Amino acid sequence: MFGGSPECPIHKYLMDQLQQRFQWGSWEETKFVQCGIEVHQLEDFSIAISQRKYIDLEEIYISRDRSRMPDAPVTEEERRKLRGALGSISWLCGQTCFLYSADVNFLITSIPVARVNELLKTNKLVRDIKKTRDTKYKIHAFLPDEELELACWTDAGWANRPNGTDSTEGIFVGMTSTKLRQAYEEKVTPIHWKPSKIERICRSPGCAETAAGLDGEDELSYLRIFWNEMKGHEVELREVDVPTLRTAGLLISDLRNVFDRITRATP
Numbered sequence: 619m620f621g622g623s624p625e626c627p628i629h630k631y632l633m634d635q636l637q638q639r640f641q642w643g644s645w646e647e648t649k650f651v652q653c654g655i656e657v658h659q660l661e662d663f664s665i666a667i668s669q670r671k672y673i674d675l676e677e678i679y680i681s682r683d684r685s686r687m688p689d690a691p692v693t694e695e696e697r698r699k700l701r702g703a704l705g706s707i708s709w710l711c712g713q714t715c716f717l718y719s720a721d722v723n724f725l726i727t728s729i730p731v732a733r734v735n736e737l738l739k740t741n742k743l744v745r746d747i748k749k750t751r752d753t754k755y756k757i758h759a760f761l762p763d764e765e766l767e768l769a770c771w772t773d774a775g776w777a778n779r780p781n782g783t784d785s786t787e788g789i790f791v792g793m794t795s796t797k798l799r800q801a802y803e804e805k806v807t808p809i810h811w812k813p814s815k816i817e818r819i820c821r822s823p824g825c826a827e828t829a830a831g832l833d834g835e836d837e838l839s840y841l842r843i844f845w846n847e848m849k850g851h852e853v854e855l856r857e858v859d860v861p862t863l864r865t866a867g868l869l870i871s872d873l874r875n876v877f878d879r880i881t882r883a884t885p
Contacts, residue, residue: 619652655713663759669714673751677741678703680734688735696737701729703740707747714755718747720788720813727815728780758793758805765796768842769806769868772834774816774826785816787830789837793845799868810841827873838867 620636622629637645649658658666678699684690692700704726711719721743728736760766768791775786792806816833820826839862846861847853853861871877 619657653713660759665757666754667714667757668752668754669710670751673710673715673747675703675706675744675747677744678737680737680741684734685738688733688738690734692732692734692737696734697729697732700725700732700737700740703744704729707740707743710747715747715750715753716755716790716808716811717750718743719811720786723813724779724786731780755808756805758807760795766793767796767799767866767868768792768809768838768845769794769798769870770834770838771870772827772830773872774820774823774830776820776823776826779815783819785820785826785829786813787816787826787833788813789830789834791834791838791841796866799866810837812837824873824876827871828876831869831871831873831876835867835869838869842867 620633622633624630647659651657654669654672656668656670660666678696704722707715707718707722708726711722721739725736725740725743771790771792773788777783778786789810789812790808791810792808794804794806797804798806816826816829818829820829839858842862842865843853843858846864851861851864
């Protein structure tokens with residue numbers, strides 16, 4: 619996929635070179651399907667993406683009697699079907715349906731020790747995704763001279779993994795304008811999302827939230843560097859703070875007690 623202004627001579631030159639070098643069967647614009655994603659650029663230059671036609675998931679068959687035994691371990695055949703269903707959902711969540719990323723990540727972790735209850739949860743997840751299959755995710759259009767920033771939201775669930783010890787983190791990074799920092803309700807374009815197990819053992823909810831914040835800040839810094847490289851700035855690998863600071867970044871969390879510890883004067 620390529621993007622650029624038709625009035626830009628550099629963009630026009632590069633597109634001419636690409637079309638001469640690579641003989642693709644057709645070149646599509648404005649509305650097309652790319653890697654299973656429906657892409658539609660609107661008149662204001664924003665882009666709506668969806669996978670409506672590709673959300674064709676099937677529930678795992680469970681008999682009525684079997685569904686009444688939620689704590690019973692799954693059979694190998696049921697485990698195979700569970701792995702296949704969650705693999706399909708995971709692909710969707712990695713492309714567009716990020717609203718369900720945490721749910722599918724948690725269920726994938728439980729596959730080795732799955733019970734009938736995990737089959738029931740997966741079927742519910744399939745139904746929920748089908749209900750929102752017409753949802754379109756938007757890449758917003760910003761004004762050419764508008765100053766953009768990257769914002770990262772993090773959250774964590776303490777000791778909530780199947781083994782009762784590991785914790786879960788959720789990271790979401792979006793692109794927005796400076797209005798968000800000024801407490802306005804502002805549009806945000808999803809850039810990156812990641813639910814996963816926190817690598818270290820956390821001894822408290824505050825520890826889990828702090829670890830999620832640190833991992834989120836790492837992702838945020840990388841994307842700020844990448845964005846500035848896309849804008850044409852050179853990146854010196856030994857001086858990564860320079861390209862990072864060219865774009866402001868916000869780290870957003872709902873952990874009040876960590877905020878209080880950082881801002882409150884120590885007696």
